[in-house]
Amino acid sequence: xxxxxxxxRHLKHIYPDGTIALKDVSFRIEHGESVxxxxxxxxxxxxxxxxxxxYLSATSGEIIIGDEPLTKKNLAVIRRTVxxxxxxxxxxxxxxxxxxxxxxxxxxxxxSREEIETRVNEALSRxxxxxxxxxxxxxxxxxEKKRVTIATVLSMLPEILVLDEPTNGLDPYARRLLIALLxxxxxxxxxxxxxxxxxxxxxxxxxxLHEGEIMAxxxxxxxxxxxxxxxxxxxxxxxxxxDCPVCSPGHxxxxxxxxxxxxHDGNPHEHSH
Amino acid sequence: xxxxxxxxxxAVGATFWAASAGIIALSxxxxxxxxxxxxxxxxGVLGAFVFAAQMINFTIPATGSSGHLGGGLLLAILLGPSxxxxxxxxxLMIQALFFADGGLLALGCNIFNLGVFPAFIAxxxxxxxxxxxxxxxxxxxxxxxxxAVVALQCGxxxxxxQTVISGVSSLPxxxxxxxxxxxxxxxxxxxxxxxxxxxxxxxxxxPEVLECSVQDxxxxxxxxxxxxxxxxxxxxxxxxVFSWFASEQPDGLEWSIAMIMGSExxxxxxLKAHEALTTAQEKMAILPDYxxxxxxxxxxxxxxxxxxxxxxxxxALTLVLCTLVGVVLHRKRQG
Amino acid sequence: MLAIDGSLLDxxxxxxxxxxxxxLHRLDPRAKVLTTLCFIVCVVSFDKYxxxxxxxxxxxxxxxxxxxxxxxxxxxxxxxxxxxxALLIGLFNPIFxxxxxxxxxxxxxxxGWVSCLSILVRAILTASAAIILVATTGFPAICESLEKLRMxxxxxxxxxxxxxxxxxxxxxxxxxxxxxxxxxxGQRGLGLRHFSSLAGHLLLRTWxxxxxxxxxxLARGFSGEVHSTRRQGHFGxxxxxxxxxxxxxxxxxxxxxxxxxxxxxxxxxx
Numbered sequence: 001x002x003x004x005x006x007x008x009r010h011l012k013h014i015y016p017d018g019t020i021a022l023k024d025v026s027f028r029i030e031h032g033e034s035v036x037x038x039x040x041x042x043x044x045x046x047x048x049x050x051x052x053x054x055y056l057s058a059t060s061g062e063i064i065i066g067d068e069p070l071t072k073k074n075l076a077v078i079r080r081t082v083x084x085x086x087x088x089x090x091x092x093x094x095x096x097x098x099x100x101x102x103x104x105x106x107x108x109x110x111x112s113r114e115e116i117e118t119r120v121n122e123a124l125s126r127x128x129x130x131x132x133x134x135x136x137x138x139x140x141x142x143x144e145k146k147r148v149t150i151a152t153v154l155s156m157l158p159e160i161l162v163l164d165e166p167t168n169g170l171d172p173y174a175r176r177l178l179i180a181l182l183x184x185x186x187x188x189x190x191x192x193x194x195x196x197x198x199x200x201x202x203x204x205x206x207x208x209l210h211e212g213e214i215m216a217x218x219x220x221x222x223x224x225x226x227x228x229x230x231x232x233x234x235x236x237x238x239x240x241x242x243d244c245p246v247c248s249p250g251h252x253x254x255x256x257x258x259x260x261x262x263x264h265d266g267n268p269h270e271h272s273h
Numbered sequence: 274x275x276x277x278x279x280x281x282x283x284a285v286g287a288t289f290w291a292a293s294a295g296i297i298a299l300s301x302x303x304x305x306x307x308x309x310x311x312x313x314x315x316x317g318v319l320g321a322f323v324f325a326a327q328m329i330n331f332t333i334p335a336t337g338s339s340g341h342l343g344g345g346l347l348l349a350i351l352l353g354p355s356x357x358x359x360x361x362x363x364x365l366m367i368q369a370l371f372f373a374d375g376g377l378l379a380l381g382c383n384i385f386n387l388g389v390f391p392a393f394i395a396x397x398x399x400x401x402x403x404x405x406x407x408x409x410x411x412x413x414x415x416x417x418x419x420x421a422v423v424a425l426q427c428g429x430x431x432x433x434x435q436t437v438i439s440g441v442s443s444l445p446x447x448x449x450x451x452x453x454x455x456x457x458x459x460x461x462x463x464x465x466x467x468x469x470x471x472x473x474x475x476x477x478x479x480p481e482v483l484e485c486s487v488q489d490x491x492x493x494x495x496x497x498x499x500x501x502x503x504x505x506x507x508x509x510x511x512x513x514v515f516s517w518f519a520s521e522q523p524d525g526l527e528w529s530i531a532m533i534m535g536s537e538x539x540x541x542x543x544l545k546a547h548e549a550l551t552t553a554q555e556k557m558a559i560l561p562d563y564x565x566x567x568x569x570x571x572x573x574x575x576x577x578x579x580x581x582x583x584x585x586x587x588x589a590l591t592l593v594l595c596t597l598v599g600v601v602l603h604r605k606r607q608g
Numbered sequence: 609m610l611a612i613d614g615s616l617l618d619x620x621x622x623x624x625x626x627x628x629x630x631x632l633h634r635l636d637p638r639a640k641v642l643t644t645l646c647f648i649v650c651v652v653s654f655d656k657y658x659x660x661x662x663x664x665x666x667x668x669x670x671x672x673x674x675x676x677x678x679x680x681x682x683x684x685x686x687x688x689x690x691x692x693x694a695l696l697i698g699l700f701n702p703i704f705x706x707x708x709x710x711x712x713x714x715x716x717x718x719x720g721w722v723s724c725l726s727i728l729v730r731a732i733l734t735a736s737a738a739i740i741l742v743a744t745t746g747f748p749a750i751c752e753s754l755e756k757l758r759m760x761x762x763x764x765x766x767x768x769x770x771x772x773x774x775x776x777x778x779x780x781x782x783x784x785x786x787x788x789x790x791x792x793x794g795q796r797g798l799g800l801r802h803f804s805s806l807a808g809h810l811l812l813r814t815w816x817x818x819x820x821x822x823x824x825x826l827a828r829g830f831s832g833e834v835h836s837t838r839r840q841g842h843f844g845x846x847x848x849x850x851x852x853x854x855x856x857x858x859x860x861x862x863x864x865x866x867x868x869x870x871x872x873x874x875x876x877x878x
Contacts, residue, residue, distance in 0.1 A: 053827050076829060084827045090776050091820040094314065096748035096768050108829035136748075138775040139624070152828065278734035279694045279727045283653045301760030310832040314821040317769020322814040324774050325781035326807050332797030339797070342807065363767045367774070370742045370750070371619055373690045373735040378648050436697070441656050441727060443701040443720055467804055474808030482815055590874065591663040591867045595670045602674030 004031045004066050004081065004159040004188060006052065011061035013047055013212075021047040023212040025061070029205075031159070034189045036203035036220065038196065040234035043209040045164075045192040052162055052190070053082045065160070080109065083158030083187075087165045089145035093137035098129070098148050101137065105156040123155035124148075127181060143174025147181070160188040167195045196238035200224065208233055275368070275383050276432055278376025282439035289435065290381030296389060297362055300355035312356055319351060320360040324367070333463055340463055345391030346421050347468045350400065351482065358392040379435075386431040395424035410473050417472065418465030425461035429453040618686070620775070622739070625678060626746030631846075632676045637749040638756065639847035643854045644741045650858045651733045656723040657709070660867035662733065668854065669736040676744040683743070687735045694731035698724040747771050755836065765834045777814060784810060 006029040013022040021044045029035050037045050050056040051063055054075045063070040065078050086092055095101040102120045111119070124130045127147040132140060140148065146166065153161065166182070167175045179198055182189065193199055199206060199220065206223045208216040210233040216223055223229065224237050236242075278286075304312065323344035330339040344364075348357035362384045368374040375383045403416035433453050437446045444452075475482050626633070632640075647668055654662055673680050702720030709719045741750070748768060755764045784806055788798070798806075 050823075055823055055826060076831070079827060079829050086820065086824055086827075088820065091817060092824040094769060094772055094821050094824070096772065104825075104830075105828040107835040108831065135627075136623070137772070156828065275693075277690070277694055277697075277731060278648060278652055279731035280697055281652060283649050286649075286652065297763055298760055301762035304762050310830070311818075311822050313765060313832075313834060314769055314825065315815075315818045316766040317771075318773050318777070318814055318818040318821065319811075320766070320770040321773035321777040322811055324770070325777040326810065328778060329781060329785050329803065329806070330798065331800055331803035334800065337797070342803075359763050359766055360770070362763070363770045366767065367747070367771060370738055370747065371622055373686065373738055376648070376734045377645070377738050377741075378652055378734070441723070441730070442697050443656075443703075443705040443723060444697065445704060448700075448704075463800075467800055467807075470800065470804030471808050471811065474804060475811065478808070478812060479815070482812070590870045591660070592666070594870075595664075595666040598667065599670035599674055599680070602671060603680070605674075 005029065005064065006082075006160060006188065006190065007062075007064040008048075008051070009062040009064070011048070011051065011063065012059045013044075013051065013056060014059045021212055022051075025209075025212070025214055027207060027214065027217055029188060029190065031188055032186060033205060034203045035191070036199035036206040037190065037192045037209060038194075038199060038206060038233075038235060039209035042211075043233070044212045045209055048209070049084065049162055049164055049190075049192060052160075053079050053084050080105075080156050081158055082160045082162060083153035083156060085149050085153055085161070085163045085166065087168055089142070089149045090137075092149045092152060093140075093145060095137075097134050097136055098124070098132045098140075098151075099134060101148065102151045102155045105152060109156065119155045119157070120151075123151040126154055127151045128177075141174075143170055143177065146170065146174070146178060150181070158187065160190065161185060162190045164192050165194065166191060167193060167198050196224070196235070197240050200238040200240055208235070275365075275375030276379040276386070276435060278378045280436050280439060280441050281376065281379045281382060282441065283378070285435050285439045286378035286381060288381075289385050290378070293362070293381040293384040293388070296393075297359065297384075300358050303355045304359070307355075312352070316352060316356050316360045317363070319348060320364050323348060323360070324364055331467070340460070342467055343387070343391075343421075343425075343460075343464050345387055346395060346400065346417065346424060346464065347471060349392045349396035350468070350472055354392045354396055357396070358388050361388040361392065382431070382435050386428040386435075390427040390431075391420075391424040394427065395420040399423055408476070413473055413476070414466065414469040417469035418462055421465030421468060422458060422461035425457045425464065426454060429457040621682070622686075622743055623747070625676075625743040626749075628677060630675065630677050630744075632672065632744050635850060636841045636843045636847045637745045637753040638841065638843055639851045640741055640745050641750060641753050643851055644737050646855050646858055647737050648734050650862045651730055651737075653862070654726070654730075656726055657719060658865075659722060659726050659729055660871075661861075661865040662726070662729045664861045664866040665733055665858070668858075669733070669740055672740050672744065676740070678740065678743050683736065683739060686739050687732055690731050690735040691728065694727050695724075698727035701727070752836075752841070756841070761834070761836065764836070773817075776817075777810075780813065781810060 007027070009026050011022055011025040012020075014020050025044075025048060037048065039045055047056065051058060051070075052065070054070050054072075065081060068074055068077075070078055093101050095104060099120055102123050103116050106116045106119045120133075121130070124133060127150050129144060129147045129151060132144060132148060137145065137148070150161075150163075150166075163182075167178060170178060175195075175198070179201060182191075182202055189202070191199065191203060203220055205218065206216075206220040207214055208223060208229065215233055216226070216229055224241055227237075230236055323342070326342045327344060328341070330341050332338070333340045345357070345361050348360050351357070352360060365375060365380060365383050365387060369377055369380050369383070400416045400420035403419060404412055408416075430450070430453075433446065433449045436442050436444070437449060442449075472483070647665070651662060651665055669683075672678075673683055701724040702718060705720030705723060706718045707720075708716045709722060710717050748771070751759075751764050751767055751771075755761065785798075788802070788806060
């Protein structure tokens with residue numbers, strides 16, 4: 001496996017009940033790139049991610065990881081190369097202690113006890129969770145859990161990291177820590193999120209999905225400057241790119257919405273701040 | 274319906290531990306061959322679900338009292354017999370350890386009573402047979418009620434037998450039976466209804482969930498054979514214990530029948546049984562008391578009575594001593 | 609319905625206790641499991657009329673609570689919960705067993721009462737042994753020692769999964785039950801239909817969670833076999849001393865009524 005390219009060619013996925021989740025998705029991600037995948041709920045982001053480690057098989061189209069197209073035969077290798085971190089940490093921390101969880105991957109790879117020990121310690125120190133080694137997962141905070149889930153994948157020494165909504169449910173401090181952590185990785189990173197500010201900070205390139213198709217694929221800044229694109233895809237600019245509503249009163253108002261409650265005395269804009 | 278260690282004798286406890294451990298081993302071996310690796314997380318997580326569901330009480334119609342889901346039959350329907358049995362055993366183990374709900378020695382009995390009957394008897398032989406090829410709501414309810422009733426009746430019979438053979442409780446067999454069975458009949462009906470309601474909910478929402486257990490190996494193949502072997506072994510062990518105990522009476526069989534029939538001379542039969550139970554209990558105790566075997570029976574009681582005052586004084590002193598030791602050690606730890 | 613909150617917190621507390629670092633906690637779990645089992649068998653092997661002979665066995669829970677730095681009040685509360693259930697059956701004994709076995713002054717005490725008391729003492733002793741075992745060893749360690757004693761791996765794996773997800777699922781259960789309770793406006797009690805609907809939803813979410821867990825397992829190379837991280841347990845000198853001493857004491861106490869001896873010295877009726 002060289003260059004660890006992630007490529008999809010005309011990827012199509014139709015679920016058993018007939019839903020067309022992905023219509024025709026093609027992109028190519030080079031080694032070391034940091035790519036954000038954004039889109040409305042139901043756009044197909046999660047479905048796309050689940051193809052990247054072979055959990056779902058495509059209805060048509062190809063996926064190429066490294067040099068090899070993804071087939072049933074090389075699934076084991078792909079799953080070592082592509083480290084996937086899912087949304088809910090409770091789904092991924094299923095062993096009695098943190099150590100056991102982080103060791104789960106290496107053990108499936110058949111490594112020796114000493115190697116496993118080394119890998120676990122390294123992975124945990126990478127995410128600054130060394131002190132949590134012997135703790136049971138349900139006694140951890142959300143932020144700690146998220147970091148440990150990343151460690152569970154790091155211990156397999158992947159080339160490509162795929163993260164599904166990593167900052168979901170984190171308090172501001174934990175979120176900061178996580179973003180800093182992810183910035184420091186040199187792996188190819190593919191991140192889906194609704195946290196547009198994180199994508200803005202972390203990803204130089206962004207792919208916009210809308211109803212199973214790629215609407216845009218390019219530098220993050222350009223994508224977030226395209227107002228029409230963002231409106232069509234039920235997105236908006238990250239807060240960092242929006243005008244501050246306190247400092248600059250000429251701030252673009254949100255799209256027109258009907259009032260939730262009929263005004264009392266016929267005066268539609270009478271309300272207090 | 275959990276048996277407590279306080280009511281169980283070492284012999285009964287050990288016997289059922291052996292039986293349950295054996296069936297656990299057999300079920301595990303069977304599941305290994307099944308190779309459905311989705312079941313690995315599923316068994317544990319569904320067990321946790323039943324555990325959580327048991328904590329939510331509902332009111333029983335027409336009585337106003339509260340009840341909770343047993344879950345054995347539900348697990349059997351969702352997972353198939355072997356997986357369900359392992360799941361139920363785990364739940365009981367956690368309850369015994371964390372909630373002292375059922376003792377550790379009695380765990381074998383509880384696993385047998387609450388696991389074997391729903392998973393290996395009620396589900397395959399009653400529920401599956403009654404539900405037929407094409408289940409509909411009313412069939413499901415009927416099948417579930419029948420299966421749950423049978424499972425619970427067998428289970429409570431198990432409790433009665435185990436308690437009586439252990440001999441710690443003075444409850445006579447027939448009284449105990451008359452107490453337990455009707456109550457568990459009612460509980461069985463409720464359990465069946467709730468199970469059926471949940472299953473029909475699943476059937477409407479996501480029917481493929483129910484197909485998981487239908488794909489289990491059909492009846493008549495390996496699992497039933499090994500199950501029968503396990504039953505025969507436990508039956509032999511049980512039979513040995515029971516006959517040893519029954520043979521204390523000169524007319525063992527008549528006595529048993531008289532017990533079950535109940536009689537007008539309840540105090541008398543009861544006294545006889547009580548004596549027999551005490552004798553049998555002494556015989557079965559692993560480390561017999563320091564009194565000589567010949568003193569078994571009434572004589573022993575007198576011998577003991579004489580020492581009772583010292584016993585009471587000594588007992589009180591022991592309590593005081595233990596508390597003192599505890600306090601001292603505790604202080605030492607703090608300081 | 610808030611009972612579920614209470615018992616869950618209790619459970620968590622007991623679990624946290626197992627993480628403490630006293631010398632007792634650090635002993636190999638097999639020593640503690642064996643000692644506990646021996647304790648229970650000895651206690652349970654007493655015949656139904658023994659009471660005073662069982663009391664010296666209290667020394668085991670007392671010493672362990674101190675050695676393990678466990679909160680005595682908490683343990684006592686948990687044991688007291690067990691008593692009503694034991695009494696439920698035990699109270700039948702005085703009804704059926706009216707033969708007087710001893711007299712204290714003018715008071716006739718029947719065998720039934722003695723055996724009832726015996727059941728009570730048994731219940732207290734065995735319950736305390738179980739709880740203390742968990743509080744000083746922790747559930748995963750107990751499973752490991754059982755695995756070393758040849759418990760099948762399939763069973764052990766799903767046992768640990770169950771344990772792991774109890775907290776998650778009971779949390780979900782609490783939230784759902786609470787949400788329903790807040791919308792029931794004084795109508796006490798949960799009917800069968802509503803319960804089944806609640807349980808059905810919870811079940812489906814649980815099923816989906818199991819699918820996601822499986823997904824996560826596959827993503828980390830799972831191919832059917834869960835390898836156990838069997839830590840090298842060390843059954844060394846300390847464990848041997850611990851086990852041998854306690855078991856010897858249990859056997860000694862079982863064969864000799866220490867309370868009787870003590871009392872006889874004081875009342876001089878030997």
